[in-house]
Amino acid sequence: MRLRRVEVLGGGPGGLYVARLLALARPGCEVVVHEQGERGTTFGFGVGLAAGTQRKLEAADADTLRDIRAAGRRHDMTMDVGGAVARVHNDNLIGIARTELLEVLGRHAEKAGVRLEYGERRAVADVDAADLDADVVIAADGVGSATREAGDFGAGVEPGRGLFLWCGAAFALDDAVFAPVDTEFGTFVTHAYPYAEDRSTFLVETDEATWRAAGLDGAASDGGTSDTASLAYLSEVFAGHLRGHPLIGNGTRWQRFRTVTCERWSDGRVVLLGDAAHTAHYSIGSGTKLAMEDAIALVEALGAEPDRAAAFARYEAARRPSVERLQELARRSRLWWESFGSRTHLPVERLMVSYMTRAGNVPLDRFAATSPDVVGAALGQYAGVDPQVPDDLTGWVLDRSRRDAPPDALVVDAVVDDPWGPEADAAVAAARDTGAGAFRVVGPPERPAVLTRLDLAERLRTEVGGVVTVVGPPELRDDLAAGLVSGRADVVGFSS
Ligand SMILES: Cc1cc2nc3c(=O)[nH]c(=O)nc-3n(C[C@H](O)[C@H](O)[C@H](O)COP(=O)(O)OP(=O)(O)OC[C@H]3O[C@@H](n4cnc5c(N)ncnc54)[C@H](O)[C@@H]3O)c2cc1C
Structure with missing residues (x-):
């Protein structure tokens, strides 16, 4: 279809990547990304990217993938239960800082001619419709998408039972490690992995009873951003894995994972992409991959179909089966992690x-x-x-x-x-x-x-x-x- 101007709401991996691919495929089309945050800042720490993702990115845009790989850190995966360790070798698993990933994607988007506008919140819900002067509006505004909430997408959001805290530490672990620690209140488990020379992600999970018994439900905070009391407590709990470093926060507060589903991914000229349309529990490390693969499919569909409705239908038909398959895997994975404390008696290899x-x-x-x-x-x-x-x-x-x-x-x-x-x-x-x-x-x-x-x-x-x-x-x-x-x-x- 003919495209004069496309607005992308959200400058996460999905938004930046779709903007880049679109600008490359449509040199005459004006592509603008609106990101509410400032450049160089984002939530969370590092994310993992697996080999399957890398293959698809290679085919779609080898230049961007080369820079992502260069900024990432390969690691093996280990399970450590009370010092007993099982190791799984993995050649193609990399960790990368979200800030680095977004910097690479932003740079490549600009190189392709995309205009990036930072520091302004923009959602179909918040602006006068006339302000959105675009043939297509791509809502890539994440799990809390205001555009999804305002539109007719048949959306559902289901919170998980367990609680997680997304922390980091200022040193690089040798490998990814899953490690449970039993306390007097119950079990906490970390999913930790290196993503830069001097940084690791430490994601910590627990169940509701343990969380309450440990008194972590009354979050103290450093002026509304991170839950400093929980960071201090968990720094002690995971001291054996932290090599003397404290856990650090980045807007870090306890959350329940929200699984988002939508009956439809488009409404008029608005189309959802990435976490705005669907989420998959972080324990399968696939949310970034899904957002970037959505971008590839959406640009392909916009190029193949004569009008917007047909393009959106083609995009959804192409992506929905693999998204739903991964969401089902993610559901089972989430349930396994939520019940993790019940199986720490197993020898580590089992x-x-x-x-x-x-x-x-x-x-x-x-x-x-x-x-x-x-x-x-x-x-x-x-x-x-x-x-x-x-x-x-x-x-x-x-x-x-x-x-x-x-x-x-x-x-x-x-x-x-x-x-x-x-x-x-x-x-x-x-x-x-x-x-x-x-x-x-x-x-x-x-x-x-x-x-x-x-x-x-x-x-x-x-x-x-x-x-x-x-x-x-x-x-x-x-x-x-x-x-x-x-x-x-x-x-x-x-x-x-
Ligand atoms: C704890 C945790 C760990 C994870 N680990 C991994 C992992 O290892 N591997 C992996 O692949 N995935 C992981 N994920 C998932 C991954 O973070 C997301 O799936 C991915 O970021 C989705 O990309 P996105 O572009 O759709 O949305 P986001 O990355 O959420 O980006 C959305 C952007 O939109 C902006 N925005 C929101 N509203 C507005 C607005 N109104 N106007 C302008 N801008 C707006 C936000 O500031 C944000 O920058 C993890 C998620 C969590 C919660």
Whole structure:
């Protein structure tokens, strides 16, 4: 379609990248980005970018990717439970400061002819519609998008149960580390990774009961920006990982992750992009990737279709399936992290396997191919034998599962969406009240239901005890085997 002028609301990664790609594809089109913050400042610390993202960015804009890579810091990933460490090598995972990423994207946008206007809030909700003199308005104004709230997008925002604090520290960790620390109030866990020579992100999570018991719900602050009392307390809690440095804040306050969904991504001439349209829990490190991939698809659609409505429809059709797939992975990942404190008794390698298989996205044999030492140790811990990875991994695991599933096991047939939600709480309480010593968890054969059943079974194992069998179809034997090694089930059974 013909484009004379495009306004982009929000100068985050999505907004800056779409502006750059559009200006490159449409030299005659005026592209303006409005960012409410000042140049060189932003929220948060560093973010992680994975290999898949980098491949797509390479194809869309190799120049920008080269500078992003140069500004990023590669790292491996480790899990550290009380000093026991499991390590996963990753060649293509980089951490990068949000300020650096935005600087690179802003510079490249300007080079392509984009006008960047900083320090002024601009949303369709806040300005007179006539002020938005544009054929297309791209709302890339983030998770709290005022434009989304003002428009007709069928939006939903669901807060998570857990709480997180996005902190940093002024030194570079050697690698990313997931580390739980038990306190008298409960468990705090950090997701920490290096993103610059002298900087690391320390994101800290906890559950509501721990947060309240530790007295962190009455946030003190340094004049309305960071929660200094929580930063001081957590600096003590994570002292062992901080090498004498304190945690630092950047507008750092406790939050619940907000999952945003929209039935429609466009309304008239306004189209949503990135977090404004959809969010995916930070634990899968994909929000930046989704925003930048949206940008690629939107520019392609605007170039391919004759009018706005057709272009927006093409953009949404191209992006919605992968966005929804990642949102579902992110939902499972969020639930796993929100219940993290219940599985820190696992040996660290089994915990790493549980982590890698938490969303059903990484098959156990693929993980074993890249990390045979971790998976070998986990198999050894599971089966009580010397660590090794057998050729037929799934068959080997299933052969070693306790096959003497108790015949008198109580059947648990609870179809729940959320294995840690109120319905699942009731199912676990009912199972406990029976006093049974064995449970057989059954339900529909579809994969999402089986994965959820494994999570419910894990709760029965840890909260009620006894021998827990999970039943699923033979074609999901890989998932069932991963469930055994991860401590989600004692026995698996096959439905016909
Ligand atoms: C704790 C945490 C950790 C994360 N870690 C990762 C990670 O490791 N990897 C990853 O890929 N993603 C991560 N994410 C997600 C990632 O930060 C977002 O998905 C990504 O920033 C989305 O980009 P965006 O451009 O859509 O929105 P944003 O980055 O939120 O940018 C929106 C911009 O719009 C501006 N704005 C808002 N309203 C207005 C207005 N009215 N007028 C003008 N400007 C406005 C804001 O100031 C902001 O600069 C994390 C998120 C969180 C919360």
